[in-house]
Amino acid sequence: MMKCNTVHNKLIFFLEKELPVSEMKQVQQHLDECSECARFAAEMKNTLQILESDKLTDENPFFYTRVKARLEKQEEKQPAARPVLLRILQPVAFSIILLLGIYGGFKLGEAPKITTADTSLSEQEMVPYWNELDAEPIESFLME
Ligand SMILES: [Zn+2]
Incomplete structure (x- = not known):
C-alpha cells in the first residue's frame, strides 16, 4: 500500500x-x-x-x-504574509540607505562640488521611499 x-x-x-x-x-x-x-x-x-x-x-x-x-x-486565512514580507524588505531598504550614505560620504571626500549635489539629490530621492515603508504602523511588527 x-x-x-x-x-x-x-x-x-x-x-x-x-x-x-x-x-x-x-x-x-x-x-x-x-x-x-x-x-x-x-x-x-x-x-x-x-x-x-x-x-x-x-x-x-x-x-x-x-x-x-x-x-x-x-x-x-494568511494575515501573516504581508508583515513577513515587510520584515524582509525593511532591513533591505535600510541597508541600501546605509550603503548609499557610506558611498555618498566616501565620494564627498574625494571630489567635493559636483558629487555633493549628486549626494543630496539621491538622498532626496530616497526619502519618499523610506517614508512609504515607515508609514506601515509599527505596532503591526510588535504584535507579531
Ligand atoms: Zn493517506
Whole structure:
C-alpha cells in the first residue's frame, strides 16, 4: 500500500489522470481506505476546478467573481504574509540607505562640488521611499 506522502505527491497527476494505470489504481485504493487523503484529494480537486473556471473568466464573469471571492477568502486565512514580507524588505531598504550614505560620504571626500549635489539629490530621492515603508504602523511588527 502507498504511503500518504507518496499519494499527496502523486495526487495532482492522479486528478489530471496522468499517472500510469497501475499507479492510478494504487492511489484510488489508498483514497478509498484513507479518509485524510480522500479529503485532501477532494480539496485539491476543488482547487483544480477553480483554476479551470478561471480560464473561462472572459466568457463568464460570474465564475470570475466566484474565484475572486474564493481567493480573497484564502488570503484572509494568511494575515501573516504581508508583515513577513515587510520584515524582509525593511532591513533591505535600510541597508541600501546605509550603503548609499557610506558611498555618498566616501565620494564627498574625494571630489567635493559636483558629487555633493549628486549626494543630496539621491538622498532626496530616497526619502519618499523610506517614508512609504515607515508609514506601515509599527505596532503591526510588535504584535507579531
Ligand atoms: Zn493517506
